[in-house]
Amino acid sequence: MQLKDPTLLRQHAWIDGHWIEADDGSHFAVTNPADGSVLAQVPDLGARETRRAVAAANAALPAWRARTAKERAAVLRKWFELIMANQDDLAVLMTAEQGKPLAEARGEVAYGASFIEWFAEEGKRIYGDVIPSHGADKRIIVLKEPIGVVAAVTPWNFPIAMITRKAGPALAAGCTMVIKPAEDTPLSALALAVLAERAGLPAGVLNVVTTLKAPEVGGELTANPTVRKLSFTGSTEVGKLLMKQCAGTVKKVSLELGGNAPFIVFDDADLDAAVAGAMASKYRNAGQTCVCANRLLVQDGIYDAFAARLAEAVGQLKVGPGLSGEVQQGPLINDEAVAKVETLVADALAKGAGLACGGKRHALGGTFYEPTILTDVTPQMRVAREEIFGPVAPLFRFHTEDEAIRMANDTEFGLAAYFYASHIARIWRVAERLEYGIVGINEGIISTEVAPFGGVKESGIGREGSKYGIEDYVEMKYLCMGGI
Ligand code: ADP
Numbered sequence: 001m002q003l004k005d006p007t008l009l010r011q012h013a014w015i016d017g018h019w020i021e022a023d024d025g026s027h028f029a030v031t032n033p034a035d036g037s038v039l040a041q042v043p044d045l046g047a048r049e050t051r052r053a054v055a056a057a058n059a060a061l062p063a064w065r066a067r068t069a070k071e072r073a074a075v076l077r078k079w080f081e082l083i084m085a086n087q088d089d090l091a092v093l094m095t096a097e098q099g100k101p102l103a104e105a106r107g108e109v110a111y112g113a114s115f116i117e118w119f120a121e122e123g124k125r126i127y128g129d130v131i132p133s134h135g136a137d138k139r140i141i142v143l144k145e146p147i148g149v150v151a152a153v154t155p156w157n158f159p160i161a162m163i164t165r166k167a168g169p170a171l172a173a174g175c176t177m178v179i180k181p182a183e184d185t186p187l188s189a190l191a192l193a194v195l196a197e198r199a200g201l202p203a204g205v206l207n208v209v210t211t212l213k214a215p216e217v218g219g220e221l222t223a224n225p226t227v228r229k230l231s232f233t234g235s236t237e238v239g240k241l242l243m244k245q246c247a248g249t250v251k252k253v254s255l256e257l258g259g260n261a262p263f264i265v266f267d268d269a270d271l272d273a274a275v276a277g278a279m280a281s282k283y284r285n286a287g288q289t290c291v292c293a294n295r296l297l298v299q300d301g302i303y304d305a306f307a308a309r310l311a312e313a314v315g316q317l318k319v320g321p322g323l324s325g326e327v328q329q330g331p332l333i334n335d336e337a338v339a340k341v342e343t344l345v346a347d348a349l350a351k352g353a354g355l356a357c358g359g360k361r362h363a364l365g366g367t368f369y370e371p372t373i374l375t376d377v378t379p380q381m382r383v384a385r386e387e388i389f390g391p392v393a394p395l396f397r398f399h400t401e402d403e404a405i406r407m408a409n410d411t412e413f414g415l416a417a418y419f420y421a422s423h424i425a426r427i428w429r430v431a432e433r434l435e436y437g438i439v440g441i442n443e444g445i446i447s448t449e450v451a452p453f454g455g456v457k458e459s460g461i462g463r464e465g466s467k468y469g470i471e472d473y474v475e476m477k478y479l480c481m482g483g484i
Pocket of ligand 1: 153154155156180181182183214215216217218219233234235236238239241242
């Protein structure tokens, strides 16, 4: 791994403006999923160091929240510019620890940076209210104030963007933060901290706790009464656990959890567009995103044509180490991820699914898996219910619009859904009946900092990005002024 600026690679945690070791000196290795090589050793912090990080964030809070929004915006703008100026290095670092193709990593750096830029601007527009009073001698005012110290627990699939989506609005609103990045991808988080410091973010405003002991650190972050909000992106299972843990101190929570995205192709769809959308939605990041198409529901009349064209497109995907040139699919994040994909595919095949392509570990070995298409998939197979998080597209067949909607909504999840159709009445009907927070209509890529991202049902609480995203980081205070 070659960086133009080697100082972006840090092997310490970042607390209160200092690069620190664990109290007991312990470390853990960060590895490259493409070849298993060790990239770095980072400190394995525990509850004690986490408490110190929370205390540092709390100490930094009064001065940070007292700055004007414009002053905070200037620091965030600088941070955004530094992230973009270091896009190449950040992409290399990300691909090295996460595995995604370099072009995707560069895209994520820009996408991640866009949240900092957006919220730098949006922070200036956290307007309060003056409410017409209920009494002639009274006045009613609503202030919006930063919620306080925020804890963020983030996943490995978007090592930068899942942090900046939280840090952007939190810092713009005047909150301070403790971030616990995923154990697989702490280097991107630490590089962000290097750039935040260079941008002029004061000590303690943003802290990064690296750890392999997620339950211990998560336990402290959720039990500590100083932390007023938890923002979590990750699995539904861990999200539910953290939500329960936050109940003890009644923290505000934002959760961005699992999905089981349906991708519906109706008979009146533009087939080329549907195939292109499915490729982007399914195989991006090797299928490891929470908005990846998890179930492709295809209407009977075009099922065979769609399956054939998709197989042709998938057959052209180039698999390999993300750092090596023109690769479109990298390795999966770790052995556990490949094992899960193998189990799901085996279950589907055992229950009668067909294989249009792929279906096994890739000849490259390690955690590489072949881009795969399963056909004739039924609701009895595990892929119908579980998030695959790998490059496997299961194709289900349906006959009527009602049946498609029923199948699409038959899940406890409700993050993203997609459909391809051309009749305008159908487009409205289907868009309204899908029980999802995000609906892609004739579009497979829906993520952008200007739109509200988030799910309904067990996919989460709250929205990230857009003018709504900052609301999760402010509290309302109602002033009732009497005697006027
Ligand atoms: P994934 O399946 O995507 O790895 P996880 O929910 O396991 O999703 O991980 C998302 C984040 O949650 C990671 O930062 C991980 O370390 C963290 N995490 C996992 N278990 C816990 C826990 N018990 N307490 C706090 N954080 C946790």
